Amino acid sequence: MTIYLFYFLSFLAILSGLMVILEKNPIHSVLYLVITFFAIAGHYLLLNAQFLFAVQIMVYAGAIMVLFLFVIMLLNLNKEAEPHKNNAMKFAAVIAAGLLLLVFVAALKGTSELPAPQESVGDIGLVKNLGKVLFKQFLLPFETASLLFLAAMVGAVMLGKRDTK
Amino acid sequence: MSAIQTIPVNLYILLSAVLFSIGVLGVLFRRNAIIIFMSVELMLNAVNLLLVAFSSYWNDAAGQIFVFFVMVVAAAEVAVGLAILVMIYRNTGSTDIDVLNKLKG
Numbered sequence: 001m002t003i004y005l006f007y008f009l010s011f012l013a014i015l016s017g018l019m020v021i022l023e024k025n026p027i028h029s030v031l032y033l034v035i036t037f038f039a040i041a042g043h044y045l046l047l048n049a050q051f052l053f054a055v056q057i058m059v060y061a062g063a064i065m066v067l068f069l070f071v072i073m074l075l076n077l078n079k080e081a082e083p084h085k086n087n088a089m090k091f092a093a094v095i096a097a098g099l100l101l102l103v104f105v106a107a108l109k110g111t112s113e114l115p116a117p118q119e120s121v122g123d124i125g126l127v128k129n130l131g132k133v134l135f136k137q138f139l140l141p142f143e144t145a146s147l148l149f150l151a152a153m154v155g156a157v158m159l160g161k162r163d164t165k
Numbered sequence: 166m167s168a169i170q171t172i173p174v175n176l177y178i179l180l181s182a183v184l185f186s187i188g189v190l191g192v193l194f195r196r197n198a199i200i201i202f203m204s205v206e207l208m209l210n211a212v213n214l215l216l217v218a219f220s221s222y223w224n225d226a227a228g229q230i231f232v233f234f235v236m237v238v239a240a241a242e243v244a245v246g247l248a249i250l251v252m253i254y255r256n257t258g259s260t261d262i263d264v265l266n267k268l269k270g
Binding site: 002003005006010013014017018020021026029030033036037040043044046047048049051052055056059060063064067068071072074075077084085090092093094096097098100101104105108114117118119124125129130133134137138141145148149151152153155156157159160162 | 167168169170171172174175176178179180182183184185186187188189190191193194195196197199200202203204206207210213214217218220221222223224225226227229230232233234236237238239240241242243244245247248249250251252254255260
């Protein structure tokens with residue numbers, strides 16, 4: 001049962017991921033990207049990462065996608081006629097990405113057999129356990145992340161502001 | 166019970182590799198800067214998925230914390246990147262990256 005769910009979610013993620021880059025209209029690309037994020041969120045749920053499932057839906061499918069849609073509509077990019085690379089460049093891109101995938105798969109084939117997975121003890125993906133690890137083991141990175149957010153926020157406002165000179 | 170008990174971890178590695186390659190393909194394939202941003206998000210998500218899979222595999226919460234930090238960086242990157250994109254659109258009138266060739270010698 002789980003394996004069929006895995007194959008379904010993987011198929012959905014890969015198909016909509018491909019549609020993101022093949023779709024000509026940027027609005028459709030964003031909507032396909034939302035489907036990809038939901039499929040990956042489903043994978044998180046299968047892997048018992050319930051907290052990350054919620055965060056994925058809220059941050060990616062919610063906040064980041066709204067930001068993308070907002071910018072696309074603000075810039076009025078929803079026209080079908082948009083610039084495309086010439087065919088030689090497209091061919092080279094497909095070859096390059098295909099070779100990268102080939103290297104990944106070849107590296108995977110070269111690995112020795114992995115040991116059996118650890119027996120799961122309790123739910124490490126719940127917010128109770130993740131919070132303990134986050135605020136004990138990773139307290140300094142957590143605080144640094146807040147600084148990063150502040151810097152990004154100030155930077156985005158600075159960049160987005162119209163010059164009043 | 167976690168899915169990692171029944172699904173071999175190799176399948177997760179393969180799925181992540183395919184999703185990452187799709188992201189690389191998108192960056193190379195398209196000229197619209199917004200689609201390139203989306204492809205970068207796709208690559209980040211492929212890495213996140215693999216981190217969660219191995220976190221579940223080794224029963225170690227640190228992997229999921231790292232996914233949390235990757236999401237933080239991705240959110241900051243999107244905010245700054247889209248601000249830059251709006252500024253580029255204001256100055257050049259398009260989001261075509263081939264217009265931005267001033268650094269070419």
